[in-house]
Amino acid sequence: MLTFIGLGLGADGISLQGLRAAQEADVVYAELYTSLLPGLVLAQLEKRIGKRVRVVSRRDVEEDPGEILDHARWKKVAFLVPGDPMIATTHVDLRLRAAKAGIGTKIVHAASIASAAAGLLGLQSYKFGPSATVPFPDNPSTRPYEVLAENLKHGWHTMLFLDLRDKERAMTAPEAIRLLLGLEERLRGGFFTPDLLLAVVARAGADDCLVRADQVERLQREDFGPPPHLLVAPGRLHFVEAEALQVFAGAPKEVLVWHMTRR
Structure with missing residues (x-):
């Protein structure tokens, strides 16, 4: 057995x-x-x-x-x-x-980041589309950008896992953001732009768990502490989800308003 x-x-x-x-x-x-x-x-x-x-x-x-x-x-x-x-x-x-x-x-069974991240951010789990992993530069892939683009077209939330090689090499949120901005510059689809609303979940389940939501250009300059980190790109938001992002993840109200009018 x-x-x-x-x-x-x-x-x-x-x-x-x-x-x-x-x-x-x-x-x-x-x-x-x-x-x-x-x-x-x-x-x-x-x-x-x-x-x-x-x-x-x-x-x-x-x-x-x-x-x-x-x-x-x-x-x-x-x-x-x-x-x-x-x-x-x-x-x-x-x-x-x-x-x-x-x-x-x-x-x-046990807790999974797939459900924990949604709960920590206050996002509705059934509104998530396909997920993808952001790989290290030595194993480049456009898939995370393509998955994000397709999900945003449908108004779905996107969960982006970050590459992990071993305990000494785990990708951080700022690293992943820089890689995705590089894909945006290369593919020019207008999906992962500096003004995109993005959320970071760091160390889900730990006592020092941290969640933050803001525009990409601000998050890429922040220090979220040690991994594991996860990125979540919200799609179309219900007003309760928007309030949860503001209360639980510190999303600025003006960023949420801009996001909701755009989506």
């Missing part, structure tokens, strides 16, 4: 159900490469669970998951992942591999 267990958004994000499932497992794996988990200390997690947690790499999961699957054939295996399981394609792929091998699977 292979049980996918969400670790939520930080050190204390695992649910009681998830903790119990990990404690009852014979083998416990964890992947920590798909997202940063503020405050998570592996030794403390192992102490809670009461057994060793084997941290696996991207290669162990995506290219050669044989060890994980072999254990799951005969034992109870817990697979810990940041956020909510199955949000990342890599976890869906591993579950499919298990199913094809005749291995049973379970999912223990």
Whole structure:
């Protein structure tokens, strides 16, 4: 049996159900490469669970998951992942591999940035369109700009994840903004302009979580503290969403008025 267990958004994000499932497992794996988990200390997690947690790499999961699957054939295996399981394609792929091998699977859900960001900003979750990741310059892509453009045409909100290589290389919001402004300069679609209303969510779920909404030109000069960071470009706003952005994220009233008349 292979049980996918969400670790939520930080050190204390695992649910009681998830903790119990990990404690009852014979083998416990964890992947920590798909997202940063503020405050998570592996030794403390192992102490809670009461057994060793084997941290696996991207290669162990995506290219050669044989060890994980072999254990799951005969034992109870817990697979810990940041956020909510199955949000990342890599976890869906591993579950499919298990199913094809005749291995049973379970999912223990936890908080996800996908729902947390909407809640922190006061935006309606059903109004989000497709999301995309802003990659580092050495792996350039126009997809985040194209996704944003299409969503804005429909009035949908856009969630932009920021690239992560390891704990020492996690993209920050100002870096992502500069890259997107570069795409605007190159593609000239008029979608990611300096006057665009944008929101930044930093360290969702942590005690020092920070949310800010303002025009791009102002946000690119701010320091949001350590990652993980996330960008949200609001689409067409309901008046309650606009008020929430003002109250919860400090969006200037004049910027919101301008945005709502434009959209």
